[in-house]
Amino acid sequence: xxxxxxxxxxxxxxxxxxxxxxxxxxxxxxxxxxxxxxxxxxxxxxxxxxxxxxxxxxxxxxxxxxxxxxxxxxxxxxxxxxxxxxxxxxxxxxxxxxxxxxxxxxxxxxxxxxxxxxxxxxxxxxxxxxxxxxxxxxxxxxxxxxxxxxxxxxxxxxxxxxxxxxxxxxxxxxxxxxxxxxxxxxxxxxxxxxxxxxxxxxxxxxxxxxxxxxxxxxxxxxxxxxxxxxxxxxxxxxxxxxxxxxxxxxxxxxxxxxxxxxxxxxxxxxxxxxxxxxxxxxxxxxxxxxxxxxxxxxxxxxxxxxxxxxxxxxxxxxxxxxxxxxxx
Amino acid sequence: xxxxxxxxxxxxxxxxxxxxxxxxxxxxxxxxxxxxxxxxxxxxxxxxxxxxxxxxxxxxxxxxxxxxxxxxxxxxxxxxxxxxxxxxxxxxxxxxxxxxxxxxxxxxxxxxxxx
Numbered sequence: 387x388x389x390x391x392x393x394x395x396x397x398x399x400x401x402x403x404x405x406x407x408x409x410x411x412x413x414x415x416x417x418x419x420x421x422x423x424x425x426x427x428x429x430x431x432x433x434x435x436x437x438x439x440x441x442x443x444x445x446x447x448x449x450x451x452x453x454x455x456x457x458x459x460x461x462x463x464x465x466x467x468x469x470x471x472x473x474x475x476x477x478x479x480x481x482x483x484x485x486x487x488x489x490x491x492x493x494x495x496x497x498x499x500x501x502x503x504x505x506x507x508x509x510x511x512x513x514x515x516x517x518x519x520x521x522x523x524x525x526x527x528x529x530x531x532x533x534x535x536x537x538x539x540x541x542x543x544x545x546x547x548x549x550x551x552x553x554x555x556x557x558x559x560x561x562x563x564x565x566x567x568x569x570x571x572x573x574x575x576x577x578x579x580x581x582x583x584x585x586x587x588x589x590x591x592x593x594x595x596x597x598x599x600x601x602x603x604x605x606x607x608x609x610x611x612x613x614x615x616x617x618x619x620x621x622x623x624x625x626x627x628x629x630x631x632x633x634x635x636x637x638x639x640x641x642x643x644x645x646x647x648x649x650x651x652x653x654x655x656x657x658x659x660x661x662x663x664x665x666x667x668x669x670x671x672x673x674x675x676x677x678x679x680x681x682x683x684x685x686x687x688x689x690x691x692x693x694x695x696x697x698x699x700x701x702x703x704x705x706x707x708x709x710x711x712x713x714x
Numbered sequence: 715x716x717x718x719x720x721x722x723x724x725x726x727x728x729x730x731x732x733x734x735x736x737x738x739x740x741x742x743x744x745x746x747x748x749x750x751x752x753x754x755x756x757x758x759x760x761x762x763x764x765x766x767x768x769x770x771x772x773x774x775x776x777x778x779x780x781x782x783x784x785x786x787x788x789x790x791x792x793x794x795x796x797x798x799x800x801x802x803x804x805x806x807x808x809x810x811x812x813x814x815x816x817x818x819x820x821x822x823x824x825x826x827x828x829x
Contacts, residue, residue, distance in 0.1 A: 571799070573795065574798060577795040578795075
């Protein structure tokens with residue numbers, strides 16, 4: 387493990403997070419926050435957690451930044467009160483912040499050194515590392531834990547996303563649909579057209595090879611949503627809506643949820659329990675091939691449909707209102 | 715062959731670090747949006763490309779080197795595109811009125827708001 391590099395990255399994570407909180411300009415805060423996300427993804431990749439690194443990079447730098455930007459353009463900002471802050475006197479504020487930063491850095495270093503030893507691998511992880519391939523047929527242990535050992539929790543997580551999409555759509559659903567066909571310039575449109583097939587291929591490879599390599603339904607679905615957001619921005623929302631209407635996005639999302647529950651019930655019908663994998667009607671296959679790991683391929687597809695359609699429809703609902711205000 | 719390639723890679727990485735540093739200086743020190751974009755895009759494109767090409771001999775396998783080359787091509791397409799979008803957005807919003815460098819001039823009328 388490269389400790390000096392990790393120490394350097396920890397320092398900059400704390401610094402950028404600190405800067406993001408204390409900057410007055412919100413747009414600069416967003417940029418600082420996305421830098422924090424990229425650095426954290428690098429740390430996760432260095433600590434050999436590529437699944438988490440992928441999620442962190444996609445969600446924090448792609449999706450969260452775009453959603454924050456949309457929220458920024460929706461809202462009005464009032465200038466900060468210029469008088470002295472009563473909650474915390476100014477001579478105390480910076481030393482307090484420095485102290486908190488220092489304590490957090492110490493905790494991070496302690497975590498790093500406890501990860502470096504063998505002690506961390508005494509619990510359930512030894513069982514997972516030794517027995518995953520035999521019990522599930524998947525090469526990617528993280529995917530096996532998410533979609534086999536803890537598949538019921540994953541169903542709960544996708545339900546949370548479903549609730550979030552439903553809530554945001556309900557809150558922002560007022561008004562008529564004004565669709566823009568304006569988009570960005572010719573160069574950007576052509577460049578985007580050149581890049582889109584590769585982005586979609588990348589998303590599909592993350593999604594469908596989730597049980598073999600780092601990645602999976604959540605990460606692949608997020609990349610699909612990011613592609614949808616890019617198309618929405620570059621070509622205007624009218625283009626996006628004419629290709630994939632919000633109705634069909636809804637259908638895809640609900641279809642993902644139904645597919646997940648259907649696979650679960652299939653396992654239950656076979657007598658292996660809800661979401662049973664190899665005890666149900668599924669085969670382990672040859673390790674390393676596409677059709678291995680039992681139901682994981684289909685569960686990844688279900689989660690990917692749900693996350694991709696859900697996140698892109700959140701962005702679509704949010705940007706719709708923005709255009710109504712902008713083009714009146 | 716390999717030591718020579720690694721030496722050339724190190725030279726490329728050092729040059730890339732220099733260009734990236736120049737890009738940071740340009741973004742911090744140049745007077746307005748367009749010159750900053752110019753410095754940022756050109757120097758950062760060159761810097762990132764040189765760093766990616768320079769790390770190709772260190773990739774370990776020819777597949778890894780090919781991946782680095784693909785990333786470089788992706789960067790070569792996407793970075794100028796993004797800078798072009800930013801510059802055009804600035805032009806359309808006539809942001810440059812806020813900068814002292816252009817304060818005496820009137821905004822250039824050339825591009826219509828809609829295509």
